[in-house]
Amino acid sequence: xxxxxxxxxxxxxxxxxxxxxxxxxxxxxxxxxxxxxxxxxxxxxxxxxxxxxxxxxxxxxxxxxxxxxxxxxxxxxxxxxxxxxxxxxxxxxxxxxxxxxxxxxxxxxxxxxxxxxxxxxxxxxxxxxxxxxxxxxxxxxxxxxxxxxxxxxxxxxxxxxxxxxxxxxxxxxxxxxxxxxxxxxxxxxxxxxxxxxxxxxxxxxxxxxxxxxxxxxxxxxxxxxxxxxxxxxxxxxxxxxxxxxxxxxxxxxxxxxxxxxxxxxxxxxxxxxxxxxxxxxxxxxxxxxxxxxxxxxxxxxxxxxxxxxxxxxxxxxxxxxxxxxxxxxxxxxxxxxxxxxxxxxxxxxxxxxxxxxxxxxxxxxxxxxxxxxxxxxxxxxxxxxxxxxxxxxxxxxxxxxxxxxxxxxxxxxxxxxxxxxxxxxxxxxxxxxxxxxxxxxxxxxxxxxxxxxxxxxxxxxxxxxxxxxxxxxxxxxxxxxxxxxxxxxxxxxxx
Ligand SMILES: *[C@@H]1O[C@H](CO)[C@@H](O)[C@H](O)[C@H]1NC(C)=O
Ligand SMILES: [Zn+2]
Numbered sequence: 001x002x003x004x005x006x007x008x009x010x011x012x013x014x015x016x017x018x019x020x021x022x023x024x025x026x027x028x029x030x031x032x033x034x035x036x037x038x039x040x041x042x043x044x045x046x047x048x049x050x051x052x053x054x055x056x057x058x059x060x061x062x063x064x065x066x067x068x069x070x071x072x073x074x075x076x077x078x079x080x081x082x083x084x085x086x087x088x089x090x091x092x093x094x095x096x097x098x099x100x101x102x103x104x105x106x107x108x109x110x111x112x113x114x115x116x117x118x119x120x121x122x123x124x125x126x127x128x129x130x131x132x133x134x135x136x137x138x139x140x141x142x143x144x145x146x147x148x149x150x151x152x153x154x155x156x157x158x159x160x161x162x163x164x165x166x167x168x169x170x171x172x173x174x175x176x177x178x179x180x181x182x183x184x185x186x187x188x189x190x191x192x193x194x195x196x197x198x199x200x201x202x203x204x205x206x207x208x209x210x211x212x213x214x215x216x217x218x219x220x221x222x223x224x225x226x227x228x229x230x231x232x233x234x235x236x237x238x239x240x241x242x243x244x245x246x247x248x249x250x251x252x253x254x255x256x257x258x259x260x261x262x263x264x265x266x267x268x269x270x271x272x273x274x275x276x277x278x279x280x281x282x283x284x285x286x287x288x289x290x291x292x293x294x295x296x297x298x299x300x301x302x303x304x305x306x307x308x309x310x311x312x313x314x315x316x317x318x319x320x321x322x323x324x325x326x327x328x329x330x331x332x333x334x335x336x337x338x339x340x341x342x343x344x345x346x347x348x349x350x351x352x353x354x355x356x357x358x359x360x361x362x363x364x365x366x367x368x369x370x371x372x373x374x375x376x377x378x379x380x381x382x383x384x385x386x387x388x389x390x391x392x393x394x395x396x397x398x399x400x401x402x403x404x405x406x407x408x409x410x411x412x413x414x415x416x417x418x419x420x421x422x423x424x425x426x427x428x429x430x431x432x433x434x435x436x437x438x439x440x441x442x443x444x445x446x447x448x449x450x451x452x453x454x455x456x457x458x459x460x461x462x463x464x465x466x467x468x469x470x471x472x473x474x475x476x477x478x479x480x481x482x483x484x485x486x487x488x489x490x491x492x493x494x495x
Pocket of ligand 2: 107109342369427
């Protein structure tokens with residue numbers, strides 16, 4: 001007979017365990033059984049974390065609350081988030097998670113950073129805001145000091161204020177605008193029967209928001225508001241994926257990427273001044289293949305630019321391997337441009353896109369965006385673990401974009417149970433109707449992790465977000481110390 005090959009490391013930990021399984025006469029020894037269970041539990045995310053007495057108390061409380069939720073008639077992680085959202089808001093576990101210092105948000109896209117309520121209730125109420133409906137009934141916005149010119153997709157621009165007054169139903173009008181800017185709906189299954197339909201709406205919403213957000217004065221307030229929403233959810237640091245779009249003024253003046261980057265830096269500094277317990281924010285430049293520009297920006301703004309990512313829907317876009325020449329440029333030029341690739345955001349096994357994960361690792365990615373497919377790539381999984389390439393898990397995004405319906409079946413359950421490097425993020429909060437990270441933490445903690453995920457898991461996930469950030473080592477230490485103070489205060493509040 002032959003046995004499967006095994007890495008030496010696994011062998012070393014397995015030998016004494018194999019001995020525990022050795023045949024006994026009659027009933028297995030309960031003490032051995034106990035040992036095996038503890039050994040297995042220790043492998044999960046946070047499984048080796050030792051909890052203080054106060055933490056143990058909170059842990060026991062969370063477990064009781066979670067048990068109640070799991071036995072309730074409707075279990076939120078099992079239903080579509082758009083239907084589960086109000087249930088989650090009522091959840092006692094969720095309320096604890098909101099108060100919990102969650103560390104950093106490492107995977108959020110700039111165009112969906114801020115809730116649509118604010119976009120509509122604040123931004124579209126500003127003067128000089130024009131709207132236009134295209135032939136396929138999506139909307140465009142533009143700020144202009146005079147009647148905007150017709151464009152190929154937009155012939156008839158109206159002032160939002162005029163139109164709102166004309167309808168006689170401002171609340172209904174605002175609601176209809178919001179529907180254009182988010183995927184959130186009461187009937188997700190009816191409106192989004194498949195991945196193509198939901199992605200089409202996704203892209204329309206992006207375009208609709210762009211006209212508002214790329215107006216320079218709006219962008220300034222938008223970024224501030226985005227940091228505010230994260231800070232309100234007890235998050236202390238952000239790495240924002242952004243294409244650094246050009247921004248425009250009322251008179252049509254256009255600012256370039258450098259201007260936008262400087263604005264981002266300025267707003268972050270202002271926010272830290274107003275909220276000294278906020279640690280900061282950096283940008284991961286996310287565009288299709290503008291590598292040379294990204295190299296230059298990273299060189300010029302090393303404290304703000306973390307690195308580079310390619311964005312768009314993987315399933316219909318080009319693969320990383322297709323861009324191999326461009327992606328090799330930094331190395332050829334002797335430049336450093338850390339990569340933070342989206343990879344494996346797919347449920348189609350064996351396709352080219354499915355192979356993106358290995359290619360991402362080949363190009364030395366620092367983290368993997370989504371990595372939904374990682375659990376069934378044994379080699380890629382091993383490499384990512386050994387090289388500490390964390391997976392950015394965004395559960396609600398995966399559910400809304402139809403990779404998984406019941407989050408208990410999310411493949412990251414495997415990753416969590418074996419302590420794979422993981423961080424939790426929200427991807428496109430405004431499109432999914434979330435703010436901050438608490439909703440995604442809830443799904444990971446209650447749905448994906450199940451009953452075995454505990455306070456140690458949460459603590460490890462929060463610490464991971466700092467550990468796997470792009471911050472230089474000394475800044476990580478400072479951020480972690482700041483997080484620890486918040487964490488201790490949070491825990492002692494419950495004892
Ligand atoms: C919009 O927000 C900005 C700052 O975020 C604030 O100064 C302004 O008063 C708000 N405007 C409206 C119409 O709510
Ligand atoms: Zn993303």
